[in-house]
Amino acid sequence: MPTRRKPKTLMDLPSPTSLSSWWNFGSLLGLMLISQTATGIFLAMHYKADVRLAFDSVSYMSREVFHGWLIQNLHANGASFFFICLYFHIGRGIYYGSYLNKNTWFIGIALLLLLMTTAFMGYILPWGQMSFWAATVITSLISTIPHIGKPIMEWIWGGFSVDDPTLTRLFTLHFIMPFVIMGTITMHLATLHHSGSNNPTGLKSTTDMVPLHPYFTMKDISFGVFVMFILVMITLTTPSLFIEPENFMKANPMITPTHIKPEWYFLFIYAILRTPPSKATGVILAMLAIMGLAMMPKLHFSNQRSMTHRPISQFMFWTLTATICALTWAGGTPLAYPMNAIGAAATTTYFILLFIIMPITAKFENTM
Numbered sequence: 001m002p003t004r005r006k007p008k009t010l011m012d013l014p015s016p017t018s019l020s021s022w023w024n025f026g027s028l029l030g031l032m033l034i035s036q037t038a039t040g041i042f043l044a045m046h047y048k049a050d051v052r053l054a055f056d057s058v059s060y061m062s063r064e065v066f067h068g069w070l071i072q073n074l075h076a077n078g079a080s081f082f083f084i085c086l087y088f089h090i091g092r093g094i095y096y097g098s099y100l101n102k103n104t105w106f107i108g109i110a111l112l113l114l115l116m117t118t119a120f121m122g123y124i125l126p127w128g129q130m131s132f133w134a135a136t137v138i139t140s141l142i143s144t145i146p147h148i149g150k151p152i153m154e155w156i157w158g159g160f161s162v163d164d165p166t167l168t169r170l171f172t173l174h175f176i177m178p179f180v181i182m183g184t185i186t187m188h189l190a191t192l193h194h195s196g197s198n199n200p201t202g203l204k205s206t207t208d209m210v211p212l213h214p215y216f217t218m219k220d221i222s223f224g225v226f227v228m229f230i231l232v233m234i235t236l237t238t239p240s241l242f243i244e245p246e247n248f249m250k251a252n253p254m255i256t257p258t259h260i261k262p263e264w265y266f267l268f269i270y271a272i273l274r275t276p277p278s279k280a281t282g283v284i285l286a287m288l289a290i291m292g293l294a295m296m297p298k299l300h301f302s303n304q305r306s307m308t309h310r311p312i313s314q315f316m317f318w319t320l321t322a323t324i325c326a327l328t329w330a331g332g333t334p335l336a337y338p339m340n341a342i343g344a345a346a347t348t349t350y351f352i353l354l355f356i357i358m359p360i361t362a363k364f365e366n367t368m
Contacts, residue, residue: 013193013211013212014209014210014211014212015197015209015210015211015212015215015216016197016199016205016208016209017205017208017209017210017215018199018200018201018205018208019197019199019200019216020200021219021223022088022092022095022096022200023092023197023216024219024220024223025085025086025088025089025092026089027220027223027224028085028220028223028224028227029082029085029086029089030185031224031227031228032078032081032082032085032227033082033178033181033182033185035074035078035228035231036075036078036079036082036178037178037182039071039072039074039075039078040075040122040174040175040178042071043061043071043072043075044175046060046061046065046068047061047125047171049125049167049168049171049172050164050167050168051127051163051164051167051251054125054126054127054167055126055127055128055250055251056250058072058125058126058127069239070235073235073239074231074232074235076239076242076243077231077234077235077239077241077242078231079119079122079242079263079265080242080263080264080265081227081230081231082115082119083115083119083265084265085227086112086115087265090108090112090293091321093105093108094296094317095306095307095314095317096198096199096200096202096305096306096307096308097198097202097300097302097304097305097306097307098198099293099296099297099300100198100297100300100305101191101192101195101196101198102297103191103194103195104188104191104192104195105293105294105296105297106294107184107187107188107191108188109290109291109293109294110184111181111184111185111188112290112293113290114177114180114181114184115181116266116290117177118174118177118178118181119263119265119266120134120138120262120266121170121171121173121174121177122174123262123263124167124170125167125170125171125174126247127167127250127251128244128246128247128248128249128250128251129246129247129249129250129251129252129255129257130244130246130247130257130260130261131247131251132162132251132252132253133251133256133257133260134260134261134262135162135166135170136161136162137260138262139153139156139157139162139166140153141273141279141283142156144279144280144283156169161253198305198306200306200308201306201308202304202305202306202308203305242263242264244261244263258334259333259334261331261332264328264332266331267327267328267329267330267331267332268289268324268327268328268331269286269289269290269331270331271327271328271330271331271343271346271347272285272286272289272327272343272347272350273285273286274331274335274343275340275343275344275347285347285351288351289350289351292351292354292355295355299355299358299359300359300362301359301360301362301363301366302362302363302365302366303366304365310362310365312361312364312365313358313361313362313365316353316357316358316361317358319349319353320350320353320354320358323346323349323350323353324350326342326346327343327346327347327350329342330342330343330346331343
């Protein structure tokens with residue numbers, strides 16, 4: 001029997017022929033990381049990490065720097081595109097059972113946390129009203145850690161409130177983090193290539209492989225061109241589409257916005273965070289909502305890896321997706337009736353679906 005030739009380069013990597021377009025979001029994330037890093041470096045050349053100058057330096061970039069408005073808006077809107085690709089990538093992993101590649105999945109969760117931290121720090125840097133108050137509210141959550149929470153919070157602030165030392169530290173970390181993320185992505189890809197890529201059927205397809213190039217590289221390039229085209233079109237036509245209007249005002253510690261909220265891609269977590277009356281309980285639930293993904297391999301009770309041939313699990317997956325959309329909607333509104341009730345119901349539904357109903361459904365389908 002002829003043996004399969006060992007790939008000499010990444011381009012020769014054997015890939016399942018059944019890979020669908022959902023697998024393109026991994027390469028799109030790499031493209032968005034390159035775009036964000038490149039535009040971020042140019043923005044860092046003109047940014048001033050000083051509470052008196054930060055807001056004006058961002059304005060200066062848009063008005064005075066040659067094509068600065070384009071670079072800034074590509075960076076701002078690129079963050080939203082980054083998380084759109086990221087959530088599709090995670091959703092594909094859940095739907096097709098990619099979490100059973102445990103090492104790859106756990107490194108992926110670490111990447112998610114790094115990306116969320118980096119995005120949060122980037123949201124603070126323009127030093128608008130929403131930036132300042134989001135920094136104040138989110139960093140104050142550290143104080144919920146018993147005994148050591150408040151000292152850690154003040155250490156991060158560099159004082160007794162969010163001020164100049166805080167901004168300088170966040171800017172430094174925001175600049176360094178993309179390179180940390182690149183290193184983590186290398187580990188992510190190394191474990192993926194060691195275990196092999198999953199496919200829509202969830203079955204091993206060692207006999208039905210094609211080289212990565214040109215079959216999938218051309219597909220990745222096509223998707224990349226399309227996504228970048230959409231990003232550029234949004235940047236040129238509606239550059240403020242994803243930007244909170246409150247953030248066009250300079251940060252003022254003496255005036256609190258009517259409704260403090262993070263960027264749209266964190267709204268579902270924010271809705272979970274503010275649902276319980278206790279701040280500590282909210283922080284625990286928010287962390288569980290993310291870190292619960294690490295429990296997915298343990299909660300996989302199905303005999304089949306993928307949901308492709310499991311209609312009830314498919315229904316539950318899309319119900320979970322709708323629940324996350326409801327949480328995003330609720331998180332973007334003031335905490336008042338009926339949105340507080342919708343947020344509480346969606347939070348309860350999220351945890352019940354993820355940790356109870358979906359595993360039971362998978363076990364039930366084994367008997368069908």
